[in-house]
Amino acid sequence: MRTNHSSKNEKNISRREVLRRGVYATTGLMLADRLGPQAFAVASPSAPAATKTKGKAKSVIQVFLWGGMSHNDAWDPKPESGYEYMGEFSKAIPTNVDGIQIGELFPLLAKQMDKFSLIRSMTHRNNGHETAAYLMQTGHTPGERLAYPSVGAIFALFKGKEYKGIIPPYVVMTQAQGRFSEEGFLGPKYKPFATGGDPNASRFEVEGVVARAIADDRQKSRRELLEKMNTMGKVMAASPQMTAAEESKKAAYDLILGKGKEVFDLSLEKPELRDKYGRHTFGQECLAARRLVEAGVPYIVINYPGGWDTHSNHFMTMRRQCPNLDQGLATLLQDLKDRGLLETTIVWCTGEFGRTPKVSWEPPWNGGRHHYGNVFSVLVAGGGFKGGQVVGSSDAKGEEPKDRPVYPVDLLGSIYQLAGIDATAKLPHPMGLKAHVLPSAAEGVKSNGLLTEIM
Numbered sequence: 001m002r003t004n005h006s007s008k009n010e011k012n013i014s015r016r017e018v019l020r021r022g023v024y025a026t027t028g029l030m031l032a033d034r035l036g037p038q039a040f041a042v043a044s045p046s047a048p049a050a051t052k053t054k055g056k057a058k059s060v061i062q063v064f065l066w067g068g069m070s071h072n073d074a075w076d077p078k079p080e081s082g083y084e085y086m087g088e089f090s091k092a093i094p095t096n097v098d099g100i101q102i103g104e105l106f107p108l109l110a111k112q113m114d115k116f117s118l119i120r121s122m123t124h125r126n127n128g129h130e131t132a133a134y135l136m137q138t139g140h141t142p143g144e145r146l147a148y149p150s151v152g153a154i155f156a157l158f159k160g161k162e163y164k165g166i167i168p169p170y171v172v173m174t175q176a177q178g179r180f181s182e183e184g185f186l187g188p189k190y191k192p193f194a195t196g197g198d199p200n201a202s203r204f205e206v207e208g209v210v211a212r213a214i215a216d217d218r219q220k221s222r223r224e225l226l227e228k229m230n231t232m233g234k235v236m237a238a239s240p241q242m243t244a245a246e247e248s249k250k251a252a253y254d255l256i257l258g259k260g261k262e263v264f265d266l267s268l269e270k271p272e273l274r275d276k277y278g279r280h281t282f283g284q285e286c287l288a289a290r291r292l293v294e295a296g297v298p299y300i301v302i303n304y305p306g307g308w309d310t311h312s313n314h315f316m317t318m319r320r321q322c323p324n325l326d327q328g329l330a331t332l333l334q335d336l337k338d339r340g341l342l343e344t345t346i347v348w349c350t351g352e353f354g355r356t357p358k359v360s361w362e363p364p365w366n367g368g369r370h371h372y373g374n375v376f377s378v379l380v381a382g383g384g385f386k387g388g389q390v391v392g393s394s395d396a397k398g399e400e401p402k403d404r405p406v407y408p409v410d411l412l413g414s415i416y417q418l419a420g421i422d423a424t425a426k427l428p429h430p431m432g433l434k435a436h437v438l439p440s441a442a443e444g445v446k447s448n449g450l451l452t453e454i455m
């Protein structure tokens with residue numbers, strides 16, 4: 001009888017334990033891997049001081065045109081260079097700022113030129129996707145002994161301590177780029193939260209937050225059942241370990257069923273505004289990014305869906321993608337301005353490099369442009385960046401910087417400055433190795449200084 005009774009109790013405990021462990025395991029995974037250190041309301045003990053100077057920028061939206069968009073066809077047109085270089089897009093159109101023209105595929109952004117500035121002399125001379133992406137998003141030279149964190153991970157580290165939201169401090173829509181490990185040596189706590197899903201779908205199915213398979217009412221009923229069965233939690237309510245676990249569980253539920261989920265619910269927006277952003281994936285990503293800014297998220301990346309790696313059939317891709325980029329980005333800038341958010345939100349848009357100015361008309365390219373890091377363009381707006389200006393220039397055919405070359409450390413250093421992050425600060429390396437946010441001149445890095453012309 002004792003054996004049977006013991007066996008029966010073990011089965012009962014096992015069922016209850018499975019449910020309990022299921023909640024805590026799921027919560028732990030979600031919070032540790034998805035939400036980062038702020039989920040437990042404990043700042044990393046090794047995190048450096050948040051700021052050296054107080055900056056205007058509270059959030060950053062990075063529109064990453066992975067693959068590299070052609071500067072000649074977009075924000076640095078050269079109509080006099082002829083068909084060999086300009087191809088099908090031979091026109092430059094005026095903007096709402098006298099003397100500044102951009103490519104003909106961007107009529108909506110042309111009307112917003114007063115809200116953003118263009119860097120037309122960005123350069124690093126690196127033509128590899130992975131190495132150029134690493135360089136543009138860390139400022140450090142590829143191939144060094146340390147794998148440095150991206151600008152988004154740096155924001156999560158420095159701004160995470162002051163950020164109190166339930167959504168992770170570093171969000172990527174919809175997939176992480178995979179070009180390099182964005183958290184670098186900081187570790188998995190600083191990985192970006194990749195939403196997955198499609199914000200243009202009838203339901204934006206954010207990974208770990210909004211799921212098609214389980215309805216909200218079913219989630220709530222499961223929660224209620226688990227609460228009723230959690231006798232251990234009630235008995236040990238005073239235990240610090242149990243208190244921490246309960247707080248983590250509550251945070252997870254808040255994300256799944258509460259305010260965290262609401263941020264990603266684009267159906268709460270007016271249909272007219274959603275139409276203005278564009279009923280396509282990129283347009284709705286821009287709208288979701290604005291909602292994340294309103295929620296206080298420090299760093300948001302939009303990895304442009306589809307990419308810009310146009311070795312062949314370049315002009316067909318540009319005709320398909322540029323109108324969506326134009327619509328979504330122009331509306332984002334106007335919407336941020338209308339809501340009083342542009343002053344405290346940096347928006348920057350570029351790829352890891354540009355595309356070759358001279359078109360490859362021969363087979364198998366059939367009108368393609370290739371990797372080009374010698375010179376390309378970057379759009380910057382908000383958060384302390386002035387609008388309606390152009391920094392630097394390229395030569396007559398867009399092949400080389402003509403004046404004021406801008407290097408990755410100059411761009412990232414300016415972003416950090418506007419956000420109040422000390423670019424000279426030491427980073428917490430797990431093995432105690434010497435590492436800083438950005439490399440210094442003593443390390444041989446090329447730099448022409450901060451973009452003070454537009455700050």
